[in-house]
Amino acid sequence: VSDSKGGQRNLTMSFVRGDLPNQWFVEIGAADATNIVPAGANGMIKAGVLAFTPTGRLDVTTMAASANNAGGRPWLFDYQNDNTTIQIRASAAAPVPPAVNWAVGLGLAEQTISFDLDSTVGGLTQYDSPSVVGSTLTNGTAFGNxxxxxxxxxxxxxxxxxxxxxxxxxxxxxxxxxxxxxxxxxxxxxxxxxxxxxxxxxxTPGIGGAGSIAASQLEASTVDLSSEFTGLITTQRAYSASSKIITTADEMLEELIRIKR
Structure with a gap:
């Protein structure tokens, strides 16, 4: 997750098989326990139980029907109020259990982290297959230069x-x-x-008679020197050829006059 300063913090979700069918004990915590206070929390942020249907899909209906599971343990999220978020408070205020704070030395602001476990493609499942990430949606990013x-x-x-x-x-x-x-x-x-x-x-460029903008370009002469020199040489050769025609015609006329004489 991205914190208020644009840094990256890793959270982990640990699953342990529960004693009731299709239920798992889940713990969400910081990968680096020193990022979280109070001391002794071992990076723990939130813990609870998740329920799945017999077909392996997340059982939101069961979790929204009561505050706790059949064993009396709280669900991981309060689906009755559609609350699938956790909150990590700023380090300035003293944490009130079970809430946790960012470590004082980090100087981070309070933030809310959302877990949309059922709205993403496929959602969270418990199929008998290797775990894969189906999709991710990031709201925030690391600091960039x-x-x-x-x-x-x-x-x-x-x-x-x-x-x-x-x-x-x-x-x-x-x-x-x-x-x-x-x-x-x-x-x-x-x-x-x-x-x-x-x-x-x-x-605005391109509107109301204004021109457009050509980025990363330098204005050059509108005359292509190579084409102009080629045209000049061609014209010179044509002129020389024309002058030769006139000279030849003049010599032919002069020869005709001499014949008449």
């Missing part, structure tokens, strides 16, 4: 963290002007507002 920034075409700035979390943190706006051609040019290939350009209007 910023690893990357991405800017989309619509201007949204997304922060990507190394724990897999992504967050939209801002949106880049584009300025439009009544007279773009009247902007005053300044050094650095930039422009500024002038008296003739009018007041700028900030707009």
């Amino acid at each position: 910023l690893s990357e920034i991405e800017i989309a075409d619509d201007g949204f700035v997304t922060a990507i963290f190394d724990n897999g979390v992504t967050r939209r943190i801002a949106q880049v706006a584009l300025a439009t002007f009544p007279s773009v051609d009247s902007l005053a040019q300044v050094s650095g290939n930039a422009y500024q507002v002038s008296e003739n350009s009018g007041t700028f209007n900030l707009k």
Whole structure:
């Protein structure tokens, strides 16, 4: 589980076969007992009994019908009130048994941990097969460091963290002007507002006449030098060939005149 500071704390669920059919004693505790007080709890947070149907599914109906099982032991969760949560209090307040606190040195805030044992795919079962995790749903995550920034075409700035979390943190706006051609040019290939350009209007990229944003790109010349040089050479050769035609035609005309003479 993730604590209030973004740290990771491991909880364990231990199952022991009960003395009644299809029932198990369950203990939930911290894998590191030093994270939990009072001293001597051995990391224990909550204990109780879980019941299963003869077909191996979690028997919520039986557990919701009474506070305890037939042996007088409390169910692990209060299904009468649909309460499948445990609460670990902050270390500032003294724990009142059976409640537990985070250890004082951790400085963690109080938090509630939910166990949706029957709502996930398949739910908790007691089939005669190896135990597997069918699905997980995480509400919270470990602390992450910023690893990357991405800017989309619509201007949204997304922060990507190394724990897999992504967050939209801002949106880049584009300025439009009544007279773009009247902007005053300044050094650095930039422009500024002038008296003739009018007041700028900030707009969302791609909306209301504003352009889109091309992230991680540098503006280059719109002229392809290789294509232009190729065209220049082709034009030069064509001009040379045309001049040769004119010269040849002139020589043929001159020869015709000499024949007439």
